[in-house]
Amino acid sequence: GESVGLHLPTLSVQEGDNSIINCAYSNSASDYFIWYKQESGKGPQFIIDIRSNMDKRQGQRVTVLLNKTVKHLSLQIAATQPGDSAVYFCAEKGSGNTGKLIFGQGTTLQVKP
Amino acid sequence: EPEVTQTPSHQVTQMGQEVILRCVPISNHLYFYWYRQILGQKVEFLVSFYNNEISEKSEIFDDQFSVERPDGSNFTLKIRSTKLEDSAMYFCASSGGFGNQPQHFGDGTRLSIL
Numbered sequence: 001g002e003s004v005g006l007h008l009p010t011l012s013v014q015e016g017d018n019s020i021i022n023c024a025y026s027n028s029a030s031d032y033f034i035w036y037k038q039e040s041g042k043g044p045q046f047i048i049d050i051r052s053n054m055d056k057r058q059g060q061r062v063t064v065l066l067n068k069t070v071k072h073l074s075l076q077i078a079a080t081q082p083g084d085s086a087v088y089f090c091a092e093k094g095s096g097n098t099g100k101l102i103f104g105q106g107t108t109l110q111v112k113p
Numbered sequence: 114e115p116e117v118t119q120t121p122s123h124q125v126t127q128m129g130q131e132v133i134l135r136c137v138p139i140s141n142h143l144y145f146y147w148y149r150q151i152l153g154q155k156v157e158f159l160v161s162f163y164n165n166e167i168s169e170k171s172e173i174f175d176d177q178f179s180v181e182r183p184d185g186s187n188f189t190l191k192i193r194s195t196k197l198e199d200s201a202m203y204f205c206a207s208s209g210g211f212g213n214q215p216q217h218f219g220d221g222t223r224l225s226i227l
Contacts, residue, residue: 032213043117043204043218044156051213089156098169099144099211103156 012110019077021107023090028071032093034101035064035075039086047075047088077109085111115139117219119205125225126195134190134222136205145188146206146216147180149173156204162188163211192224200226 013019025033031052036044050057050064050073057064063076073090087106094100118137126132138145147159161168162180170178179191188207192199202223206216 034215036218041220043119043206043220046215046217049213049215091156093213094158094169096169097211099146099161099163099208099216100158100169100171101146101148101156101216102158103148105155 009105010108010110012112013080015080015082015111015113017080019075019080019084019109021075021077021088021109023073023075023104025071025073025090025092025104027092027095028068029095030092033064033066033073034091034093035062035073036089036091036103037084037086038089038106044089080109080111082111082113085109115141117205117207117217119203119219119222121222122220123223123225125227128197128226129194132192132195132224134192134203134205134224136188136190136219137186138188138205138207139217140186142207142209142217144208144211145180145182146208147190148204148206148218149201150204150221151201159190159203161211168211195224195226197226200224 034049035047038044048059048064061078065074089106090104091101120135145162148156150156159174160170177193181189202221204221206218208214208216
């Protein structure tokens with residue numbers, strides 16, 4: 001079946017430190033992955049995406065790493081700030097070209113000042 | 114930056130009543146979606162829509178659910194006879210394609226069934 005999961009429900013980091021949020025996926029045929037940030041009372045906000053033909057992609061203060069061998073995805077946030085506190089979801093494009101996204105359970109990132 | 118907008122932000126309805134949730138996708142997007150999120154849980158896919166047709170629907174999207182693009186800017190989700198278990202946040206999203214393109218989400222409608 002299709003499933004996407006995150007390793008830790010909550011991650012607490014000190015302001016200024018780097019954060020790493022992990023995700024495992026089950027469908028080895030998946031070719032597209034997205035990280036979303038969800039703040040309280042808001043919808044998921046697109047952070048960064050990566051296609052399966054890439055191992056790494058960088059954005060502003062964020063890096064996504066994809067390890068297809070072990071079906072693992074991670075989001076690295078550099079110099080974490082209080083505004084980064086939120087729930088982070090990885091999502092995987094479902095099989096079939098219908099746009100369906102399969103979300104993981106979410107990791108809550110808490111940034112301590 | 115263009116965004117997806119949803120109304121109302123909160124809808125309270127008696128069980129058995131019909132509700133319509135409204136969405137205005139990003140203007141140049143042609144692919145539309147509804148997801149739901151029960152409190153504290155992950156986001157779940159309901160339906161994808163393109164060219165006035167449903168492309169895929171999940172098991173949750175039963176005969177009580179329907180979607181419509183009534184005009185060039187709105188995309189609606191209707192629940193005909195609501196149940197207590199329909200209480201959730203409902204998110205609309207849109208994208209520029211079904212392929213490897215990110216979906217952009219609205220801030221959701223909180224649906225509370227009494």
